[in-house]
Amino acid sequence: MAQAFTKTMARNIFYGGTAFFFLLFLALTFDSMGQLPNRDNRAALEGEFGPKIAMGKILWEENDCIGCHTLLGEGAYFAPELGNVYTRFGNSTDAIKGFIQSRPADGIPGRRSMPQFNFSAEELDALAEFLKYVSEINTAGWPPNTQG
Amino acid sequence: MQEQVIDTSDVLHDRHPPGDLAIWIFILAELSVFAVFFAAYAFTRMNNVELFNEFQQHLDRQSALLNTLTLITSSYFVVRAVAAIKENNHKLCVNWLLAAISMGFLFVVIKSAEYAHHFGEGINLSTNTFYMFYLSLTFFHFMHVIMGMVILGAVAIKAKNGGYSDIEHTGVETGASYWHMVDLVWLILFPLVYVMR
Amino acid sequence: MTYKSQSVAKLYFIAAIALFAAQILFGLILGLQYVMGDFLFPHIPFNAARMVHTNALIVWLLMAFMGAAYYLVPEESETELFSPLLAILMFWIFLVAAGLTVAGYLLVPYSTLAELTGNDLLPTMGREFLEQPTITKLGIVVVALAFLFNIGMTILKGRKTVINLVLLLGLTGLAVFFLFAFYNPTNVVLDKYFWWWVVHLWVEGVWELILGSILAFVLIKVTGVDREVIEKWLYIIIAMTLITGIIGTGHHYFWIGTPEYWQWWGSIFSAMEPIPFFMMTVFAFNMVNKRRREHPNRAATLWALGTAVMAFLGAGVWGFLHTLSPVNYYTHGSQITAAHGHMAFYGAYVMINLTIISYAMPLLRGRNAANSNKSQIWEMWSFWLMTIAMVFITLFLTGAGILQVYLQRVAENPQPFMVVQDQIALFYWLREIAGLMFFGGLVVYIASFFVGQDEPEATVAQS
Incomplete structure (x- = not known):
């Protein structure tokens, strides 16, 4: 055989x-x-902030935030993880908005710089709500700590 | 140029291992994967003894025992099928294969009933670690039973069409080896998951 | 070149190399931005340079795959390409679309590009590797379908070899999985789950079928080993690829909001993903050792063997290092990821394309079998320069990653991201130097197409 x-x-x-x-x-x-x-915090998407979060995701995409940052560990490794930035900034959407708003247009000399996007108040709101929504997804305990 | 003497001893006598060499590499690979799963199960159980003991009680041991008998019987039928084709009786071979497939089908039915019962109670892969392992291990094996039935079915069709003989029946032994592997895995799985405390 | 229509491959190969050069140029910019943070800011911010770097890579690899198919399918099928005209037309459409897209990335803010291209009608922009405007993505689908049609019709009217069929299966899978790029739900977990059906099922799935079939083709040509043996091994390798890689997708489902059983399923199956790469290495070396002829194209043979080894190291070994979930918990989204990604892409996909180009270009340019000795020597130098440079890039990024993971995730007092980045800057400088060496190798590679053109082809001594 x-x-x-x-x-x-x-x-x-x-x-x-x-x-x-x-x-x-x-x-x-x-x-x-x-x-x-x-696990996926869709209650937030279905709640009163849903439309805002959806707008926030569009802004996140249309400004290519993933091109410098990671979100739940995925993306670029130039700038910090933003999946947990809401908790890292003390559970404050104001802190997130303040940070984005305060980026100097010409950058910080010699340091990695984030563009100034000139977002409106509504857009800043949307982005912050989006990041809050992401921070509440059940990611099995990742990241190991607030630093992301 | 030297003359080649054709050695017919291979042709007429059994060579070990029987069946295509490929299937043995493949079987080795399969057994390794199952071994890793079993090791993972054992390791996890060590860290969750109470949880595992508690939920093991909820399993249907009667059905599992029945399934064990089903598979052992089907393996016996497969052995008979190989014996039949070695005597060039392809019709008998087909019948034994069909009998083995029927046993496989019985396994599928019994296991499906068990699953239906679990899912009816809202149990799934995410219920707890025990159920994650139990469902993963048994479902992975379950799919192998179905795969085995497909392979035996293909072999039966070819046998029916006279594709095998007493001289050339590698395919039958290949299919048989795969089926025995599936049976062997269950013989480890059953005591490990259903019985051992 | 046996069939006239194989010549369309030349266009694709030339464009591929040009885009490769653009990719590396932007890689150097990115590497510098890592250590001189505001280099070219705000005109070319990091993310703009990055999308040029990654998209140029993907487009040039696709161009090269197409060139490879246009070259090898007519030869395997023993018939002329169904429509050389269609192939040429699609080439220009693809190239122009890619050019316009890159211009868009660099000349206007990304949000403006989104507005100009009507992203709001069907939003697909702003995801990693899928930054292309929706209209570009639609263009890619059209080009891909035309390409598959062309290749499919050629195979249909000719000899259906295993190599042909595996290549076609891989390319079809490439096209089918790309369609998931159009699914972009608001639910971030769903978004990520299916994003990986493009990325993982490409590079750890159907692209391996493409790699395997091209490697098999080149090995048959340069070693003369029996087709039956090579095609059998091809089947085994791709079987192991999909058997491990499909459930292996689960190693991307550890921390993105998906159920936790993926930590088990993903770890166990993806741990086995190096197996097909290991088999490919054994396969390639075995075939070359058992060769029945001495082929004058030593460069192509070198590229073929190098591909197997580097793919195993980059994709297999480096992938394994961080694939188990307990490890990945700490290394997820770190420089370890970047280290693995660079060597894996280079070893598997850059190198297989350079292999087929190495084999086919001399023939497309009128040689009988290979380039002159001088050309080949330059080419083989470029192989070593680029490959060794990539090894160093990977080692430096691995060093950066280990330190980063320790300082930011493991240590008792974890430090912030930016603080840690400053502390690992030395590794980034070293990486940039290695990057310059890589670029040097690329220059030598391009030069190899021009030197020694007037010299006679290399031959092998007849014993």
Whole structure:
């Protein structure tokens, strides 16, 4: 009988294995989707600040904050983690707004600088609410401390 | 140039291990993964003994015992199937394979009933660490049973069409080896998760 | 070059190298900004330079994949490309769209770009690696579909080899998973969950199929080893890739708000992701050792072996170092991530593309089999310069990362991010120097296309 390790066998393992694990991944995804409402703070999105948070996310994206910062550890590593900036700033949306507002347009000489975006009061509100919403997502205890 | 003498001893006698070499590498890989899961289970249990003992009581041991018998029986049927094709009886081989697949189907039904019961009580992967392991381990195995049934089914179809003989039946042994692996994994899983305290 | 239509690959390869150069230039800018924080601020803030750096990388890798496909598919299928005209048209559309996008990144504030391009109609901008305006993304989909159509029709009318089919499967997967870039919900957890269906399932999924098939193609050509053997190994490698990598996606689901069982599933499966890369290394060296011919293109052989090794180190080893959730808890989103990312991308995807270019360009430029000795020597020098430079970049970033993780996350009195960045500045300076060495290697690489062009091709001594 053939003892050889045939190409056909390898091909079958590839297709079988891929199908198997893709199905398993879909099953786990389905379960995860079911669990998200307990973890993802969607109550904030469905609450009175929902529209503000949504606007905040759009601003976050349209100013490419992720290009310097991380959010829940994902993004660029030039500037601090912002998923927990709300808690780091003492649970204060005012502190967040104040910081963004106070960035000098020409930067700080010799130091990594954040642009001055000239946000309106409404936009600053939205961004701060967005960051507050993110800080309340259940991230299994990450980051290890307030420094992010 | 030297003359090649064709050695027919391989052809007529059993070589170990039976089946395609690929499947043995694959089986080794599979067993390693399950071994890692079992080790993770054992390690976690060490740190959560009370939790694990408590919720283990909620498992349906009767169903699990039935499933164990089901799989052992199906493995026996698979052995008979290999024996049949070694005597060039592909029709008998097909019948034994179908019997094995039926046992597999019975396993799937019993296990599904268990899952339906758990999910009906609102238990899922996130309920607690014990259930996370229990559901993960058994579901991963469950999917392997289904995969095994698919493989045996493919082998049965080819056998029915006369694709195997007493001389060439590597595919039957390959499928059989995979099925035995699935059975073996359950024989470890059952005592580890359902019984041992 | 066996088929005339393979020549369209040349356009793609040239554009790819040009964009590679742009990528590195901006990499140098970024490296300098890490230590001279306001360098080019506010005209080119860090995030603008970064999106040019990462997007140039992705576009040039895609261009090179397309060039590779246009080169190898006709040869594998033993028939001319279905429509060279379509390939050329798509090339210019892709290149112009990329150029306009990069111009947009640099010339106007990002929020202005968003406004100008109608992002509010279907907001897809502002996510890492997916910074392109929605209209650019739609353009990418069109180009990708046309490309798949062209390649698919070519394979359909010709020989369907395993290499062809695996390549096509990988490229199709690339296109399908890119569609998730259009899903951008307000729910941050959902956003992140499916963002990874683009990124992880690309680079730790279908892109590995593309890598494997290109490597297999080049190995068949330079070693002469039997196709059956090489294609069998290709299947095994990609089987292990997807068997480990699909559930391995879970190593991105540890801390983003998804259920905690992913810490187990993701750790166990992603820990096994180095296996296919290890197999690729063994496979590549084995094939070369068992070769049945001496191929005059030593540079291409060097690139092929180098790809396997560096991919294993960068993607496999460095990936493994921070893939287990107890470790990742401390290293998530740190310079460890950057270290792994750089060597993984270079080792796997930059190098496989440089491999196919190394193999195909001489043929596309009229040589019989390889460049002159002089060209190859320059090219092989560039291999060593770039590869060793990348090793140092990675080592320095790893050092930075270990210190950063300790000071910011492990120590009893954790220090703020910016304070820690100041303390690891030395590593960043060293990284920049290594980056300059990399750039030097790139210059030598580009020069290798021009030196020794009048000299006769390299040959191998007949024994």
